[in-house]
Amino acid sequence: xxxxxxxxxxxxxxxxxxxxxxxxxxxxxxxxxxxxxxxxxxxxxxxxxxxxxxxxxxxxxxxxxxxxxxxxxxxxxxxxxxxxxxxxxxxxxxxxxxxxxxxxxxxxxxxxxxxxxxxxxxxxxxxxxxxxxxxxxxxxxxxxxxxxxxxxxxxxxxxxxxxxxxxxxxxxxxxxxxxxxxxxxxxxxxxxxxxxxxxxxxxxxxxxxxxxxxxxxxxxxxxxxxxxxxxxxxxxxxxxxxxxxxxxxxxxxxxxxxxxx
Amino acid sequence: xxxxxxxxxxxxxxxxxxxxxxxxxxxxxxxxxxxxxxxxxxxxxxxxxxxxxxxxxxxxxxxxxxxxxxxxxxxxxxxxxxxxxxxxxxxxxxxxxxxxxxxxxxxxxxxxxxxxxxxxxxxxxxxxxxxxxxxxxxxxxxxxxxxxxxxxxxxxxxxxxxxxxxxxxxxxxxxxxxxxxxxxxxxxxxxxxxxxxxxxxxxxxxxxxxxxxxxxxxxxxxxxxxxxxxxxxxxxxxxxxxxxxxxxxxxxxxxxxxxxxxxxxxxxxxxxxxxxxxxxxxxxxxxxxxxxxxxxxxxxxxxxxxxxxxxxxxxxxxxxxxxxxxxxxxxxxxxxxxxxxxxxxxxxxxxxxxxxxxxxxxxxxxxxxxxxxxxxxxxxxxxxxxxxxxxxxxxxxxxxxxxxxxxxxxxxxxxxxxxxxxxxxxxxxxxxxxx
Numbered sequence: 001x002x003x004x005x006x007x008x009x010x011x012x013x014x015x016x017x018x019x020x021x022x023x024x025x026x027x028x029x030x031x032x033x034x035x036x037x038x039x040x041x042x043x044x045x046x047x048x049x050x051x052x053x054x055x056x057x058x059x060x061x062x063x064x065x066x067x068x069x070x071x072x073x074x075x076x077x078x079x080x081x082x083x084x085x086x087x088x089x090x091x092x093x094x095x096x097x098x099x100x101x102x103x104x105x106x107x108x109x110x111x112x113x114x115x116x117x118x119x120x121x122x123x124x125x126x127x128x129x130x131x132x133x134x135x136x137x138x139x140x141x142x143x144x145x146x147x148x149x150x151x152x153x154x155x156x157x158x159x160x161x162x163x164x165x166x167x168x169x170x171x172x173x174x175x176x177x178x179x180x181x182x183x184x185x186x187x188x189x190x191x192x193x194x195x196x197x198x199x200x201x202x203x204x205x206x207x208x209x210x211x212x213x214x215x216x217x218x219x220x221x222x223x224x225x226x227x228x229x230x231x232x233x234x235x236x237x238x239x240x241x242x243x244x245x246x247x248x249x250x251x252x253x254x255x256x257x258x259x260x261x
Numbered sequence: 262x263x264x265x266x267x268x269x270x271x272x273x274x275x276x277x278x279x280x281x282x283x284x285x286x287x288x289x290x291x292x293x294x295x296x297x298x299x300x301x302x303x304x305x306x307x308x309x310x311x312x313x314x315x316x317x318x319x320x321x322x323x324x325x326x327x328x329x330x331x332x333x334x335x336x337x338x339x340x341x342x343x344x345x346x347x348x349x350x351x352x353x354x355x356x357x358x359x360x361x362x363x364x365x366x367x368x369x370x371x372x373x374x375x376x377x378x379x380x381x382x383x384x385x386x387x388x389x390x391x392x393x394x395x396x397x398x399x400x401x402x403x404x405x406x407x408x409x410x411x412x413x414x415x416x417x418x419x420x421x422x423x424x425x426x427x428x429x430x431x432x433x434x435x436x437x438x439x440x441x442x443x444x445x446x447x448x449x450x451x452x453x454x455x456x457x458x459x460x461x462x463x464x465x466x467x468x469x470x471x472x473x474x475x476x477x478x479x480x481x482x483x484x485x486x487x488x489x490x491x492x493x494x495x496x497x498x499x500x501x502x503x504x505x506x507x508x509x510x511x512x513x514x515x516x517x518x519x520x521x522x523x524x525x526x527x528x529x530x531x532x533x534x535x536x537x538x539x540x541x542x543x544x545x546x547x548x549x550x551x552x553x554x555x556x557x558x559x560x561x562x563x564x565x566x567x568x569x570x571x572x573x574x575x576x577x578x579x580x581x582x583x584x585x586x587x588x589x590x591x592x593x594x595x596x597x598x599x600x601x602x603x604x605x606x607x608x609x610x611x612x613x614x615x616x617x618x619x620x621x622x623x624x625x626x627x628x629x630x631x632x633x634x635x636x637x638x639x640x641x642x643x644x645x646x647x648x649x650x651x652x653x654x655x656x657x658x659x660x661x662x663x664x665x666x667x668x669x670x671x672x673x674x675x676x677x678x679x680x681x682x683x684x685x686x687x688x689x690x691x692x693x694x695x696x
Binding site: 052053054076079085091093097102106160 | 646651668669672673
């Protein structure tokens with residue numbers, strides 16, 4: 001599979017009439033892992049939701065292309081079928097639908113009618129991935145995210161990532177609420193996905209996750225834009241020194257959206 | 262303008278019809294009296310649903326159903342309704358109200374079980390039928406439609422289970438309205454004598470979306486002391502059929518009734534499911550699933566009346582409303598004075614799939630006794646757009662996402678339906694309605 005490119009240009013996103021993202025540019029290629037960091041309220045999760053097509057977010061300007069395809073023209077399910085994936089910060093619970101049935105529907109949605117994955121093959125793959133993530137067998141038959149703890153939900157997001165094998169994945173605060181063991185498990189899952197044809201955007205405000213998943217590029221978001229980019233060392237500096245030095249450097253008083261310098 | 266709800270049948274017609282069916286005199290008299298009463302009785306008034314413009318008069322009353330020589334003669338979709346283990350079991354098939362297939366194992370016959378169509382029962386077991394026909398459970402003069410039902414009865418089943426007889430396999434009755442204009446006035450009587458047990462499953466099926474007809478259905482269930490009746494139904498009548506259905510049970514001491522109702526009609530429907538827990542320690546469990554679609558209007562009342570001490574009733578209703586369908590769900594738990602230590606629980610959940618769909622849940626607890634337990638939970642909500650987004654973000658189409666959510670919403674009830682055949686059929690009909 002050839003490497004894909006997700007190209008975001010001059011993206012502006014509003015929610016309920018309020019602009020949150022104000023001209024954001026970012027390019028992610030297959031084989032690369034990017035991290036977007038930044039304090040709360042700077043538009044990080046909005047970026048993730050906008051890429052996937054969350055119904056509440058309105059794109060007012062700019063473009064998002066996956067290779068040559070205009071992502072913003074696509075329905076949410078078409079985006080997924082084109083190769084995008086979003087591990088959500090707050091995954092929905094769906095009562096009455098088992099994890100296994102849901103995953104099979106999702107896999108088969110990507111395949112032609114008549115070419116559905118065989119049950120045996122599906123179960124084998126599911127068992128394998130669940131074992132990698134230290135998930136008990138019972139998770140296959142539990143209702144989708146219903147009654148899952150925060151950590152279980154995050155693991156379940158990564159399970160879906162591994163089962164669906166997207167071209168480009170966005171992980172929205174996949175580390176929040178995880179203890180160190182769960183963090184290691186989740187990181188192991190993401191690292192297992194690492195290859196030339198898989199691109200990933202990790203959104204986090206803790207450097208901690210990046211100790212386990214080394215990013216190729218690190219970006220800092222403030223006031224709805226990327227204000228600084230660098231390599232893995234940038235994340236380490238943020239961990240050591242916080243964000244104030246960037247604010248100082250750029251003359252930003254309040255980094256949250258709506259508080260212009 | 263209100264539609265005329267008087268039926269166009271006179272005394273002569275009813276008399277001749279009863280004679281043609283070789284009914285006992287008491288039945289002919291009962292029909293005539295009912296016809297007379299129907300002229301002055303008021304229409305039923307379901308809470309919050311206007312039925313004054315619904316069709317209750319346009320239908321054909323006496324439609325012949327062609328005989329079949331074996332189940333193989335049935336069209337595939339009808340034959341599919343016959344549970345697999347039923348092909349050699351206990352089965353009654355009606356075609357346009359005419360009984361065309363009837364089978365009861367010798368073993369059950371020898372134990373004194375009667376399972377036959379209502380016409381044959383009236384001919385062969387007239388006295389027994391008279392004892393139970395619209396006497397204690399239902400009354401002829403409850404409203405105009407119950408009277409019309411008695412006057413025009415043209416179909417039904419009589420199931421009698423003697424004392425101490427326990428029937429393991431479900432008994433099934435199939436009501437297939439092949440002619441879309443054929444009106445159905447179906448009367449089921451189930452008598453489970455003391456210490457007996459039986460499972461009865463009924464399927465209603467019709468076609469024809471634009472042809473008007475009427476179904477006026479009554480089921481009367483007598484549950485004796487320490488007897489157990491499990492009653493399953495899959496209603497699947499077409500869009501043109503207006504349905505008025507009453508399913509009601511009286512339960513004696515330590516008796517138990519389980520209702521498993523998949524109410525999947527496509528036409529306007531008023532349904533009442535009632536249990537009177539008369540004896541001490543009696544028990545009722547009533548589960549209903551329904552999907553409304555198109556522009557249909559429905560009214561469901563599920564109610565349990567506690568008369569006996571230590572009686573226990575559980576109501577569970579899950580309804581999905583699609584398109585511009587509307588439905589009212591009334592859950593009634595009534596604990597009468599003296600029904601000490603009784604417990605009544607009810608849950609109603611309604612899910613609306615879009616802006617135009619309407620659903621309303623009315624939990625009603627009426628308690629005239631201090632020493633009881635009672636509880637209710639009701640929720641009415643629109644499908645969560647974020648939930649749809651979540652499913653779609655994995656590549657699942659909007660339609661498939663809705664399908665999963667509907668199945669998931671109904672699953673807690675469907676999975677608990679006590680009869681496998683009803684469970685399976687409920688899933689199939691659900692599938693047909695969500696795609």
